Amino acid sequence: MTTTTVRATAATASSAPTAVPRRRVTRDTWVALGFLAPTLFGFALFYFWPSLRGLWLSLTDYSFFAESSFVGFANYQRLLADETFWNAMLVTVEYVALNIGFQTVFALGLAVLLHRLTRSVVIRGLVLMPYLVANVVVALLWFWMLDAQIGVVNQVLAAIGLDPVAFFGSETWAIPTIAFVNTWRHLGYTALLIFAGLVMIPKILYEAAKVDGAGEFQMFRRITLPLLRPVLALVLVITIVGSFQVFDTVAVTTQGKPGDASRVIQYYIFDLAFQRLDYGYACAVSVVLLVILAVIAFVQLRLMRANESDLS
Structure with a gap:
């Protein structure tokens, strides 16, 4: 019992x-x-449904002022022969290469300095301040500062004996200038994302490397970069996708000029939809851009093995 x-x-x-x-x-x-x-709910209402709606409109000749009809893949066939579209893609790729190249390198260096030299909250706040300013305000600020006639930058160049430069009005300088402006604004935010990844690396690894006689550069190459790979993959996906979507800086400063030298793909879509009222074709260009960004993000995540960590 x-x-x-x-x-x-x-x-x-x-x-x-x-x-x-x-x-x-x-x-x-x-x-x-x-x-x-x-x-x-917000994703479904503001992203998923508009995407489906845009996909349908890309198969029509939709217009506010006339009845629309189904045209199938005619807009996509038109896109293949559109020289302005291909030029906009090349301009966008040039901008992305400059923006991501400088932004990633400088942000990585700034994050390492923040991690190795200081943990001050005040300094982190100062680094993040440009990102807290609206992009339109930043664009206007630099537009005035870089003006060929009254800009303070050109006044400094004239003071040291150099000719003034039409930063936003030159076919050569327009895209590099826009890339510089957006790099300046987003640098602190990108650096803090990388800094968050650096904080997750155990200090004992650096201490052991110092005992073995490793220098700062060796520790950066053998410890920091390999263990930072998943964070860098995420940062690159975010920054590259965001760079392909650049619009406000171009709209405020150059409006795609001179010629088509700064007509990026997002500004071209805006021009098609809201100035030429060619909504069906604008949606087709948007769908193509969506597919390109999805492929780029997928390839990046797979090549950089973003779901794996050497810390585990």
Whole structure:
């Protein structure tokens, strides 16, 4: 009788912990879904549905002022022969290469300096300040500062005996100047993303490397870069996708001029939709851009093995 009671009690005790986690997981799942619901609703309303709508409109000759009709892939066939589209893509790729190249290198160096030399919250705030200013305000500020006639930068160049430079008005300088402006604005934000990854690297690895006689450059190449790979992959995906979507700086400063030298793909879509009222074709260009960005992001994540970490 006693043995039976002990066995029943033991069985009950052994089975009790398994029931609690099941109830807890269910409750936590519903709580998580509750927190995700507003974001999912916003994504469906402002991203997923407009994307589906844009995909449908890309197969029509939609216009506000006339009845639209289904045209199939005619807009995409037109796109293949559109020299302005291909020029806009080349201009955008040039901008992305300059912006990402300088932004990533400088942000990585700044993040390492923040990690190795200081942990001051004030300095981090100062680094992030340009990102907190609206992009339109930043564009206008640099537009005035780099003006060929009254800009302070050209006044400094004249003071040291150099000729003034039409930074935004030159076919040669327009895209590099826009890339510089956006690099300046986003540098602190990108640096803090990388800094967050640096904080996750155990200090003991650097201490062990110092004991073995490794210098700063060796530790950076053998420890920092390999362990920072997943974070760098995420940062590159975010910055490259964002760079392909550059619009406001161009709209405020050059408006795609001179000629088509700064007509990036997003400004071309805006021009098609809201100035030429060619909505169907603008949607087709948007769909092509979406596919290109999806492929770029997928290839980046796979090549950089963003889901793997050498810390595990």
